[in-house]
Amino acid sequence: MKNSCLTIKNLFKEYDSGLLALKDIDIEVKQGDFFALLGPNGAGKSTILGIISSLVKKTSGNVTVFGMNIDKDFPVIKKNIGVVPQEFNFNQFEKVFDIISTQGGYFGIPRKLSEERAEKYLKLLGLWDKRDQTPRMLSGGMKRRLMIARALIHEPKLLILDEPTAGVDIELRRSMWKFLKEINEKGTTIILTTHYLEEAEYLCRNVAIIDRGQIIQNTSTSDLLRQLNAESFIFDAYENLSELPSIKGYKGRIINDNSFEVEVEKNKSLNTLFTKLTAQGIEISSMRNKTNRLEELFVSLVKPHEKKIEEDAE
Amino acid sequence: MSPREQWIAFFTIVVKEVKRFTRIWPQTLLPPAITIALYFIIFGTLIGTRIGSMSGFPYIEFVVPGLIMMSVITNSYGNVVSSFFGAKFQRSIEEVLVSPVPSHVLLFGYMIGGVIRGLAVGSIVTCMSLFFTDLHVHNVTVTIAIVFFTSVLFSLTGFINAMYANSFDDISIIPVFVLTPLTYLGGVFYSIEMLPKFWQGISMSNPILYMVNTFRYGFLGITDVNINWAFFMVISFCIILFFYSLYLLDHGKRLRT
Structure with missing residues (x-):
């Protein structure tokens, strides 16, 4: 049984404006986990991360990190946490290398070691060539990587990332995923928020779905996906199709001359479907998932929750 | 942190x-040097020669300590207020906030940054004044001590201003409407002996008067205020x-x- 990295109990946050951003949040993240906080905009994801990183003050509740309470041991806790915020927060006039090495200084790392680590992480994240430039001269993706390098300078045991790949192109996103997987495999616990559900599905072992300040699902990614009752597939045929093939027992619709969509329920097999198609002489050239599976599930969980809140309000 | x-x-x-x-x-060290050089030329050389002596000294000698102190005050204040508010505005202050740096270390760091700039500009202005007059130091300890504590005081004032500020307008209000009037009326250009009794009394409530006069005492050995009281007040603040x-x-x- 792994030790707890983060435990949140009965966490509430009410902003000065009166907005109740978090309502009785309970979360537990084990050491070594790769954990995702999913939710629509304004759900409270960044507020939770803000409280863990000390940028947001909680209203009530308990937060412990590596067994230490943030009310008593925040300085020690901070030494073990690296934070990658959602918005760029560099000094725009400082050089890339100085941003990283200075951050090391804030954690009490001697100058020489801090500079060695700055070189190491800038090279790992492909920013070494940009070390003498200012953040203003970097692309959005480079800025995101710079924030990751800055968060790693003190080699934290827990890395918190608030939408780390927002606005990053697909190729770069994949390389960042690979990098994050590698550091997680080396033992760093990672908590991230993301809008890209594919990201959570690919990276994370455990997921919490938050909506309007409440956790509506908190389980492993695989358990969550098991809750899907059906998946939609798109089939491309070699021949032109004038209408949807006869596939009794499956819901489907024609998309264009060569493609059709079929919803396959959990208790039905793809083999049977292929048998039916083969019997009609339809040869399939390719097939793919219609949408991200987690995305479907996310919508199916969040929508009823939002509806219930609206009904309660009325 | 250890x-x-x-x-x-x-x-x-x-x-x-x-x-x-x-x-x-060019934004931090050069402008005060140019501004103060103009003060030296206009008030010291051009107008100063017609004013004659002030408290027994040539006007240029009388005015130099005040002008040095004025540049120290504005630069100590300006450095911290602009740097800390800039960090707040760009949100780069979060770099420090998420780190384990204790509040007193953060405060000391910004304060000493302000003091170094204040003293750097003060040193530049002092060197420039040597082109216009000879400087004699009456009491080195008093001179160094008062300029240091004044610089600390205005660095801290700048820090508080930056903490409260929400916009760049908020960081220019205090220098324009409070610091500049208090400095100009703080005995930089004149001795309060020249004022009617009533205005002398009003002037005594201006804290900058004590700093300027104590600094001038360090150079020239003359003052309108009690030096011990001035030190007590500045250190207390x-x-x-x-x-x-x-x-x-x-x-x-x-x-x-």
């Missing part, structure tokens, strides 16, 4: 601050403002939501 780690963090902040104002020296700044930091005033 004491050594705190020292590294403090040194990091100070180096960052010094790098900042030296990187933009430094302590009060330091703990108030610490209170604001610890409570995350306008830094944490």
